[in-house]
Amino acid sequence: xxxxxxxxxxxxxxxxxxxxxxxxxxxxxxxxxxxxxxxxxxxxxxxxxxxxxxxxxxxxxxxxxxxxxxxxxxxxxxxxxxxxxxxxxxxxxxxxxxxxxxxxxxxxxxxxxxxxxxxxxxxxxxxxxxxxxxxxxxxxxxxxxxxxxxxxxxxxxxxxxxxxxxxxxxxxxxxxxxxxxxxxxxxxxxxxxxxxxxxxxxxxxxxxxxxxxxxxxxxxxxxxxxxxxxxxxxxxxxxxxxxxxxxxxxxxxxxxxxxxxxxxxxxxxxxxxxxxxxxxxxxxxxxxxxxxxxxxxxxxxxxxxxxxxxxxxxxxxxxxxxxxxxxxxxxxxxxxxxxxxxxxxxxxxxxxxxxxxxxxxxxxxxxxxxxxxxxxxxxxxxxxxxxxxxxxxxxxxxxxxxxxxxxxxxxxxxxxxxxxxxxxxxxxxxxxxxxxxxxxxxxxxxxxxxxxxxxxxxxxxxxxxx
Numbered sequence: 001x002x003x004x005x006x007x008x009x010x011x012x013x014x015x016x017x018x019x020x021x022x023x024x025x026x027x028x029x030x031x032x033x034x035x036x037x038x039x040x041x042x043x044x045x046x047x048x049x050x051x052x053x054x055x056x057x058x059x060x061x062x063x064x065x066x067x068x069x070x071x072x073x074x075x076x077x078x079x080x081x082x083x084x085x086x087x088x089x090x091x092x093x094x095x096x097x098x099x100x101x102x103x104x105x106x107x108x109x110x111x112x113x114x115x116x117x118x119x120x121x122x123x124x125x126x127x128x129x130x131x132x133x134x135x136x137x138x139x140x141x142x143x144x145x146x147x148x149x150x151x152x153x154x155x156x157x158x159x160x161x162x163x164x165x166x167x168x169x170x171x172x173x174x175x176x177x178x179x180x181x182x183x184x185x186x187x188x189x190x191x192x193x194x195x196x197x198x199x200x201x202x203x204x205x206x207x208x209x210x211x212x213x214x215x216x217x218x219x220x221x222x223x224x225x226x227x228x229x230x231x232x233x234x235x236x237x238x239x240x241x242x243x244x245x246x247x248x249x250x251x252x253x254x255x256x257x258x259x260x261x262x263x264x265x266x267x268x269x270x271x272x273x274x275x276x277x278x279x280x281x282x283x284x285x286x287x288x289x290x291x292x293x294x295x296x297x298x299x300x301x302x303x304x305x306x307x308x309x310x311x312x313x314x315x316x317x318x319x320x321x322x323x324x325x326x327x328x329x330x331x332x333x334x335x336x337x338x339x340x341x342x343x344x345x346x347x348x349x350x351x352x353x354x355x356x357x358x359x360x361x362x363x364x365x366x367x368x369x370x371x372x373x374x375x376x377x378x379x380x381x382x383x384x385x386x387x388x389x390x391x392x393x394x395x396x397x398x399x400x401x402x403x404x405x406x407x408x409x410x411x412x413x414x415x416x417x418x419x420x421x422x423x424x425x426x427x428x429x430x431x432x433x434x435x436x437x438x439x440x441x442x443x444x445x446x447x448x449x450x451x452x453x454x455x456x457x458x459x460x461x462x463x464x465x466x
Contacts, residue, residue, distance in 0.1 A: 001032075001129070001131060002039070004126060004127075005039045005042070007078060007079045007081045008039070010079060011083065011126065012127040013127050015048065016127065018056055020046055021047040022045075022085070022126050023108055023123040023124060023126065024044060024123060024124045024125075025045045025111070025115075026115070026120050027043070028040060028043060029122045030119050030122065033138060033141055034173075041082075042084070043086070044084065044085045044086070045086055045088055045123065046085050046086070046087060047087075048085075049087055049104065050066075050069050050073070050074055050087055053085050054066065062076040064076045068084070068086075071089075072086050072102060073086040074086075088110060089102070089103070089111050090103050090104065090110045090111070108123055108132055109132075112135065112149060113134075113135070113150060114158075116155065116162045116165055117140075117162075117166070117169065118135040118136060118140045118146075118147045118148065118149055119137045119140050119169075121133075121149045122137040122138065144174070144176060145175055145176050145177070146170060146173075146177045147178045147181060148181060152184035152185075153188070156184055156188050160194055160195055161192070161199055163184075164200060164203045164204070164207070166181060167207055167216040167217075167219040167225065168216055170215050170216050170219055171207050171211065171213050171216030172207075173211075174211060174212055174215060177219060185219075185225065186222075186223045189224035189227070189228055192228045192229065193228055197229075197314060197315050197316045198316050201315040201316055201317060204229070204315070205270055207220075208273045208274055208277070209273070210268075213257060213261070213273060214254045217233070217257070217277070218254070221233060221237075229315065232278065232281040233253075233277070234250075235281070236253055236283070237249075237250045249280050249284075252280070253276075253280055256365075256368045257276045257277050259276070259371070260275075260364055260368040261273065263364040263367060263368060264364075269361070271324050271325055271361065272328075272365060274312075275324075275325045275361065276365060276369075278308045278311075278329060279304065279329050279369065282299075282301060282303030282304030282306075285303055286300040286303050301329060301333045304329045305326040305327070305329040305330035308322075308325055308326050308329050309322055324357075324358055324361070327356075328361055328362055332362070332365050332366060334351060334354070335351075335366045345440065346438045346439070348388070348391055349395065349437045349438075351392075353437060363385070363389060367382070408429075408448070409429075413425050413428045413432075416448060416452075428451060428454060428460075432447065432450065432454075
């Protein structure tokens with residue numbers, strides 16, 4: 001057992017002096033036993049009622065908040081640490097919505113029994129340091145298995161989100177899910193529809209940010225949970241024709257997710273990972289047969305971008321993340337063809353400009369999408385993309401591609417054409433930007449001459465330049 005942080009003992013003594021029990025509980029105990037963290041995110045369970053906890057914490061001179069008071073939780077900053085103290089719970093659920101009927105328990109064991117998994121149902125008393133593990137969570141940590149303290153049917157009926165959480169913990173901890181738990185997840189997967197989109201989204205995001213999201217994703221598909229909130233994923237299990245003319249899109253997708261994870265150079269990039277997961281979801285709807293008898297998926301990237309937007313909106317993702325993910329999906333095939341020598345500098349500029357702020361992620365997604373077992377083909381594609389990135393770097397150094405703008409700004413266009421702000425200025429600006437992308441930077445004289453030519457052709461100024 002790792003040493004308990006002094007701040008927990010200090011708080012425990014204060015509760016003990018007031019006649020209450022206090023125990024460190026949940027994920028902090030689990031992670032300390034696993035050696036994954038040093039008692040971070042301190043969560044406590046107490047025999048004190050919420051009003052008694054609040055009074056005690058205020059008497060200690062801490063900053064407190066009561067946003068979770070309706071569920072028995074009082075938050076505080078105690079000696080520089082953020083803590084949450086929750087009264088022993090013995091909740092019941094209406095089993096129609098996710099809303100608990102809050103009922104306080106009298107014992108620590110009652111509280112631990114209502115928790116999601118045995119590995120999260122352990123506690124350490126403070127300041128005594130008595131370890132409580134009534135459901136053998138420590139044994140399950142050693143066995144690397146997820147079980148529920150109560151029966152899985154009872155646990156999931158109380159809170160169906162726990163089924164999604166099982167997949168998330170499997171991905172985070174890289175644990176197996178107990179056979180009875182998996183069976184209950186499969187039988188009760190439809191109950192997930194009781195949970196709000198926001199709560200499902202939050203668990204899904206945590207799963208996608210886990211150490212190995214593919215473990216959790218497979219579990220979601222195998223148990224039918226994905227069908228409830230992300231049906232596009234199991235839909236990738238398309239039937240392979242007898243000639244095997246296209247790869248297994250589902251397995252390819254999971255490989256792309258793992259490839260994207262391997263290319264990260266810092267914290268988990270959930271936007272990149274979700275783009276990798278959804279990049280081919282347009283294939284089932286666009287599958288066709290070419291005149292040569294080969295399977296085709298024409299414009300599946302555009303169909304997939306539209307589908308991703310719709311699904312992510314339903315899951316209440318932030319608008320900026322939806323935009324970024326859909327943009328990456330729409331562009332993920334743009335690179336193919338570069339190695340045939342068809343790309344001009346203009347095409348490279350447009351690639352960079354169209355990718356915008358997502359260029360770094362697009363590089364990683366495009367590389368991740370290469371899953372061929374043909375080593376020669378994989379090496380050629382990697383070399384082609386290396387060459388493209390080198391070419392982008394050279395042109396960026398010469399032209400500052402990150403800030404491609406027309407060679408004349410809006411004020412100069414208005415002054416030269418003698419027009420007020422409006423549609424004409426915007427159209428002229430866009431025309432000059434297209435010229436800039438095609439030809440690179442223009443001199444001042446070249447830019448003005450191009451503006452006059454455009455204005456005369458469009459009839460904006462019939463005598464322009466004369």
